[in-house]
Amino acid sequence: MTYPFLRARHFALSIVTGAALALASVSPSQAAAKIQHLVSPGGIEAWFVQDATVPLIAMEYSFAGGSAQDPRDKPGVANLVGDLLDEGSGDLDSKTFHERLDRRAIELSFSATRDTFRGSLRMLRDNKDEAFDLLRSALMSPHFETADVERIRSQVISGLRRETTSPTSLASRKFLEMAYGDHPYGRPTSGTLESVPTITVADMKDYVGRVLARDTLRVAVVGDVDPATLGKLLDHTFGSLPAKANLTSVPDVEAAKPPQRAFVPLDVPQTVITFGGPGVRRSDPHFMAAYVVNHILGSGSSSRLYREVREKRGLAYSVSEGLLWLEHSAVFIGNTGTRADRAGETLDAVEREVSRIAEEGPTQKELDEAKSYLKGSQMLALDTSSKLAQILLQYQQEKLPIDYIEKRSAIIDAVTLDDAKQAAKRLWGQGLLTVIVGRAPQAAAQPAAAPATKSN
Template sequence: MFARIAALAFGAAMTVAVTLPSRAEAVNIQEVRSPGGITAWLVEDYTVPIVTMNFAFRGGSSQDGDDKAGLANLMSGLLDEGSGELDSKAFQTKLEDLNIDMSFDAARDAFYGNLRTLVTNLDSALDLTRLAVTEPRFDDEAVARIRGQVLSNLRRGETDPNEIASRAFMKTLYGDHPYGRPSEGTIQTVAALTADDLRAFHDRVIAQDNLLVVAVGAIDRARLAAALDHVFGALPAKADLKPVPEVTARSGEVTHATLPVPQTVIRIGGPGIKRDDPDFIPAFVANHIIGGGTFSSRLYKEVREKRGLSYSVGTSLIAFDHSGAWVAAAATRADAAQTALDIMTSKVRRFAEEGPTEAELAEAKDFLVGNYALRFDASQKIARQLLGIRLDRLGIDYVQKRNDLIRAVTAEDVRRAARRVFGGEPSVVTVGIAQS
């Protein structure tokens, strides 16, 4: 049905051909517009008869509300638990019988959907996706069961030092801002969530104007154009998102959570930069040098190789829609925690002051350029990358430009970005035995 409809009318398509270093063929990214005005990016690939469709709605757990923390996360577990005339068992049976992989997930700034199916079952998969997205049931039994699973995970998290550290870190950086709330909610807030709360959230957030779609696999432009209207065409034209204020992560805060465990979990970090900042690519290279490189980073060499203080140590950049931050993480035995923390903070501070060596810069750029192709060696990876590019508003030609942006980074660029990101007094969160 979808192919016949799409053959009659589909929007203009824009194509960007990208040749990645480790692939002989080009990846052609096409922009497709449906008759109803819904756009998607498409990579056709008929190597295997499989279609992957990833989509996102801007507005994730930051839309929950203080007294309803965990709402987006709870809904992510319920969209495939019954919709339309199908209850949970009937819906799940259809997915299983047709070998359709469908899942949903909530992040702080977006709500995600993922579909993967054989071409022979594509029409049925699209029908089920349409039902899940547009007609979720939120039956009492399903809500109670999935809520129970979430609550069980939250209770386990109360004794998990890494979970405690992650939550405490976000709270330390962002306080009462929506980014400071736990995305999964708390036992108190999740226990109080109702089907009416879920319906209200769905009605506010799941709409066409905040929708982004990518598709990869054995599907052409015409069929995808028709599928977009079939799956998403009945959604409201506009979402009703709550405004999320811009916020700067806090510096210099210190938090310790006492937990009787043999190791102390460490998180340090502070303000960073957002994805649209001109210094983001230099900061990305800087992050690789100080802590993002698995075996080559300064922190790995100092904390793991030289002193054996932690099995793993590393840094990451956090790029939310309304804030940027950075985080360094490690875990070590309790009696070595202060030593590890001192080394981490001193090495980060020194890097911010001095920047990279020429050898470090060359090695980082070579790795980041060469490794990029590995993000495009499977349809699911391609879909994930393209959706991220769309969410970050980087443009359809970003894949083509990205490695040149890395190559163009100079030592002075990295020094400037490192001073901006890593130069302040970090906030520190530790979880472990009581401090003396």
């Protein structure tokens, strides 16, 4: 999945450790055979692959909720919490906490997506006790000291200010606003320039108390640790969290019906076009057909959009489109950038190709090639312990069976040409939600004004 992004701020692994991570390899077939459903003595569940190839442990975990649990008038709370959990906890201030991470080459990070609050922990096997203890401290007793809060808040606000002049950021925000309106999915995960200054420590503590709980916890661990030891570590780390989360209900929502178009004026030479529409949810029985045909339309340099927009017409350096499936909705989203005076021509080319595949569907050759690629690419997706842990966590979040890695190729193979054609019509038959960010059409035909100079 491409759009729900993870952001890690601290990478404390040494060069030697980084090299070892690159060597930590588990093939999909081996992984499928080794995946265990581990239950700790205290009842913490995890998907676990014991792998002693190198002396490393990678853990990915998540709690339900994410930025969808932000107060309606304060988007950005979950994002700030993710940035601040490792800024001091227990009897350690921020400086000392990070020195402990650095000294032991421990990588610890937190992030918020729309549906989950998640974290990553990576360490050398011999440092596992200290790594898990630091994580426990961060989850159970974060400081949220005023100096740390204001420093991180300033960083977030600076990033938000930069986004006001970024065509890509503006297009993405406007697209989700158009698609979802006042639903939590329509609000930016990182917050706004208006909301972030108003977020209080009380807001963040309330979020932690409501969201970080054992009943929605999902854990995936890959590495050099035995089941009994891991069970004790999981209990030590997560066992004192509240038993049940207190989440605000988030309703299911269908993205806005296309066609719709919005224009955001910005005086930049390159125009950004973001396009999309209602997608297919992960639980839908026709999801895999949509996933395969979507690869044909918009994924990679062999896709139809890439050939039509870049290779044949030279309208853009890149163009891509992908599926985004969420807990309560789904969309497809595409993006391209082009010269301001060629924006109309570029959008026409995109719309023609989307309309063509909706009406005709893919060819059998395209379908066969897409299946082959999607099956083979899984090998690359699982070539390190960290990647395997990430995909195992994703499969848990999507409520897939523990042996899904084994079943995936057969599910892809089962997609027929008729399935793919029906999925194409369902996805793209209504047209597009489109956001254009750049110079107004009449201004786009003129060269950009030279910047004003100032003499001293």
